Amino acid sequence: MNGERSAVNGEHGQNAELRYVYAVTAPLEAPLPDGVRGVADSAPYTVHQAGLQAVVSRVPEADFGEEPLRAHLEDLGWLEETARAHQAVVDALTVLTCPLPLRLATVYRDDAGVRRALEGGREEFRAALDRLAGRVEWGVKVHAQRAPEPAAAPAPAATSGREFLRRRRQEVTSRENTLEEAEQLGRTLHAALAAQAEDVRVYPAQNPQLSGTPGQNLLNAAYLVPRDRSEEFVARVERLGAHDPSVRVELTGPWAPYSFAAPDAARAQSQDGHWEGSHDRAVC
């Protein structure tokens, strides 16, 4: 890509390639599936240290160095391509093991740097891998659904200011009732799902314009569930969420347990301010 860079490319000089890390896993018993491509169309491989493995690939420094990365992240097309490629590698790993997925754009200068990170975090990674073994994550979002318009035919123009205000009030009240009903349903759903999950993480609500889903986002949460109880969990979501006209429920999964990968303390901190409800399954 960059002619100038190849001139300074070398083993010990300014490497033109960096290491992008996708996940940390226990030693894999099978090779990575053929055909999996990582970010920047790179081929993932594994780096071993301390009884752990990092799944990494070589990426150009011209794109993943700190400065170019900063610029790229503002390019939505690049961000999406990279996020989906990261996800594809993590997905491929979930066939073989329960990976500890890393945050997007975790980059090291070389394999030795990756090994040092594994060595330094060995206790934490092992604890996390033990905690997450056999678990998957399900995402559930609840959106308020707009009530059907009260009158199909346009009402005759208000004849007085008072009449106009009365109608406005009626509209507002009806909207508020629907929203309240939807919020209640969201709370009920969350409580029921939290009781069935081992851990819960509540994300900030998504802007409908960003998510492309109409209606206020009332719940945006992730649930950690044993893989073999997933079916039960999904059935529960369907039972509780379907058929109610005041809400639209969206289920995503099964995800590798991204939302539960960081140590508990870090997650507790990041939840501050996002959650005011009472549930006893909050991060402990």
Next chain:
Amino acid sequence: MTAPSAEPYPPRGPVAVDSQQPLARRQVALVDLLDRLLGTGAVLTGSLTLGIADVDLVRIDLRALISSVGARVPSPWEGGRPL
């Protein structure tokens, strides 16, 4: 074809199912992916991009998203709040 993996690629990744159209399974939305990839996931020490990941990523991604849907969007949290 000596690999023991009989799993087809791509393997089952997360899909999105909507209560409105339960039979239509979709690719997960970018916004759900970014919730996870930017906001969570384990963080390794000593990475070159740790500073970006810790401080700027969320802001950057929101700016990217917002500029993509038009300048009229006032704030990512406008009109939405958790339970």
